[in-house]
Amino acid sequence: MENTNKRPFGFYVCSLAFTFERFAFYSAKWLIAVFVVASVAKGGLGLSAAEAAKMSANLVAFTYLAPIIGGYISDRLVGARYLAPIGMILMGSGYLVGSQASSAAMVNLMIILVSIGTGLFKCQANAITGRLFDDPRQLDGAFSTQYSFVNFGSFFGTTIIGLLVGTKGYSFCFLVCAIMMFLDAAWFIFGWRFLGETGKKPFKIDEHKEVKENKQAEENKPLTAIEKKRVGAIILVSLFSVIFWVLWYLAYMPVYYYWGGDNGLANWTVGNFTVPTAWFDSLNAFMCITLGPLLGKLWGKLAKRPKGDLSMFKKTALGMILLGLSYVIFAMADVTRGENLASLAWIVAFGIVLSLGEMVFSPLGNSFITKFAPPKLLTSMMSVWVLAVFFAGKSYGWLYEFTLKFKFTSVYFTIAAIAIVAGIILWSLDKKLNSLVVEDEHVTDGIIN
Numbered sequence: 001m002e003n004t005n006k007r008p009f010g011f012y013v014c015s016l017a018f019t020f021e022r023f024a025f026y027s028a029k030w031l032i033a034v035f036v037v038a039s040v041a042k043g044g045l046g047l048s049a050a051e052a053a054k055m056s057a058n059l060v061a062f063t064y065l066a067p068i069i070g071g072y073i074s075d076r077l078v079g080a081r082y083l084a085p086i087g088m089i090l091m092g093s094g095y096l097v098g099s100q101a102s103s104a105a106m107v108n109l110m111i112i113l114v115s116i117g118t119g120l121f122k123c124q125a126n127a128i129t130g131r132l133f134d135d136p137r138q139l140d141g142a143f144s145t146q147y148s149f150v151n152f153g154s155f156f157g158t159t160i161i162g163l164l165v166g167t168k169g170y171s172f173c174f175l176v177c178a179i180m181m182f183l184d185a186a187w188f189i190f191g192w193r194f195l196g197e198t199g200k201k202p203f204k205i206d207e208h209k210e211v212k213e214n215k216q217a218e219e220n221k222p223l224t225a226i227e228k229k230r231v232g233a234i235i236l237v238s239l240f241s242v243i244f245w246v247l248w249y250l251a252y253m254p255v256y257y258y259w260g261g262d263n264g265l266a267n268w269t270v271g272n273f274t275v276p277t278a279w280f281d282s283l284n285a286f287m288c289i290t291l292g293p294l295l296g297k298l299w300g301k302l303a304k305r306p307k308g309d310l311s312m313f314k315k316t317a318l319g320m321i322l323l324g325l326s327y328v329i330f331a332m333a334d335v336t337r338g339e340n341l342a343s344l345a346w347i348v349a350f351g352i353v354l355s356l357g358e359m360v361f362s363p364l365g366n367s368f369i370t371k372f373a374p375p376k377l378l379t380s381m382m383s384v385w386v387l388a389v390f391f392a393g394k395s396y397g398w399l400y401e402f403t404l405k406f407k408f409t410s411v412y413f414t415i416a417a418i419a420i421v422a423g424i425i426l427w428s429l430d431k432k433l434n435s436l437v438v439e440d441e442h443v444t445d446g447i448i449n
Helices: 009-035 049-076 080-099 104-131 136-194 209-220 225-250 252-259 278-303 312-337 344-372 375-403 408-428 430-437
Strands: none
Touching: 009 049, 009 080, 009 104, 009 136, 009 252, 009 278, 049 080, 049 104, 049 252, 049 375, 080 104, 080 136, 104 136, 136 278, 225 252, 225 312, 225 344, 225 375, 225 408, 225 430, 252 278, 252 375, 252 408, 278 344, 312 344, 312 408, 312 430, 408 430
């Protein structure tokens, strides 16, 4: 009997491509943050922490925005399999510019090239993965596995680059990121043979005629009352996602500049070894790798209860509350240290709770929109979500600059309160939000899973 659970090798071509790309991206995200503030004598640019935070934020923001444009190109103009390696080469070229950067303008050029490259790679590789499987039931498991490949890339990238910076310097580390992307492009081109016909033609052109006709008829139908409510719910929860991701990305900046760095107020030394601040990023990736299966089992166990699993809205509310609690830990580290350096254990505890909040909150995004967006507005609703994350990414650098005007503990206790209150509000709106997306007026816990 044929093994229907066997995954095509093309799936691993795409997944490993993400590993290489995330290795380079998360390493570069950290490198920008520390390279820009390092003194010229130490190989950096000698700019302020606020400027570095805004540049790092631009990398995050525009790499979320660019895939919207890349998706349009692969849908209508060029096959996705050809765009992906072009994107990788552009990203590699960007990191190559970073390896020679001697000014803010060169760092910004790197960010532009990496953003454009990400736009040509990211959604294309995801789209190809989705079309490699004939059985839709395999998709959830496939994308979960691919997410593990992503986190392995992030973990190994920041762990290795964090060590290399001390001995090889910033220029060499950006060069490593560039080499990883050029190798990634070569790997993906080699893997074309395992993708079959997938991604050879633009996806819209490759659709069958009857699918197009059915889609056109669907698009001509007016929205029903429940569909209008679902659009409203998506927009509302997107606003909560802005709050979450602004505060989540913001968390990294004090780790690099307040607790870490030459004048950092935390003790990063363990024995004779100084822990690189990049390993805070590694901690997040490690927690995502280990927490994913554990949370999956927890949700499965809860789903067997008579009242079912927690609703998606309650999960996201819980994620917000955990985010707030992580900031309480952050502020308490400053309160308890007195005139001494804070223990690294505080930073580790903060990172663990922060990552747990992310893993609980993250189901809200693509899965929620895919399930409940009206078919003819699916792309538009996905764009709303992407724009929400773009706004969050673009904002946290400016927010960090603003926080520098105030006392650390006051700022981060306030942020903790904002996140916790937002989570409580979202939890209290659970039944109302459920009523917006399901047609049955008698809504109980656990409807949306």
